[in-house]
Amino acid sequence: MLYEKVGTAVIHDESLPWVPFTPYADNVFLKCFKLDPVRGEIIVMMKAPAGLQLPRHQHTGTVIVYTVEGSWKYKEHDWVATPGSVVFETAASVHTPQSVQADGEIVVLNVLVGDLIFLDDDDKVVAIENWRTMMQRYLDYCAANGLTPRDLTAFE
Numbered sequence: 001m002l003y004e005k006v007g008t009a010v011i012h013d014e015s016l017p018w019v020p021f022t023p024y025a026d027n028v029f030l031k032c033f034k035l036d037p038v039r040g041e042i043i044v045m046m047k048a049p050a051g052l053q054l055p056r057h058q059h060t061g062t063v064i065v066y067t068v069e070g071s072w073k074y075k076e077h078d079w080v081a082t083p084g085s086v087v088f089e090t091a092a093s094v095h096t097p098q099s100v101q102a103d104g105e106i107v108v109l110n111v112l113v114g115d116l117i118f119l120d121d122d123d124k125v126v127a128i129e130n131w132r133t134m135m136q137r138y139l140d141y142c143a144a145n146g147l148t149p150r151d152l153t154a155f156e
Contacts, residue, residue, distance in 0.1 A: 043109075045110075055126075056094065059115070060117065072108070075095070
């Protein structure tokens with residue numbers, strides 16, 4: 001049975017590539033650690049250059065963001081996340097991530113559940129991201145760069 005094969009494991013950061021977050025931003029990179037098709041959970045590191053604003057979006061599930069490096073905020077809020085801070089986003093929250101620093105980069109670790117829905121200024125859906133689209137982006141990147149993909153659905 002599957003549960004008998006699941007145990008405590010570690011995934012080393014250097015064993016995974018930084019994949020461009022195209023088509024949204026070629027200078028934003030994702031490192032997927034785990035993509036869970038059952039729970040719709042994504043564990044992903046993201047790095048982006050200072051001065052960047054990402055598209056406004058909504059989450060269908062909760063999101064936890066741990067800031068590793070840099071400073072950022074949501075356009076819709078007054079607080080600023082800095083290294084060591086944890087942001088908790090409720091399901092159905094809508095926000096626009098933006099850098100608050102002039103140089104360097106922002107690095108965050110995200111634990112997302114469900115879909116990430118990108119919205120235009122009229123609240124119309126322009127794109128949807130989830131574990132499956134993240135997996136396809138990763139597999140396409142591996143194929144284009146001669147890398148052997150690992151099974152991101154397994155935590156081993």
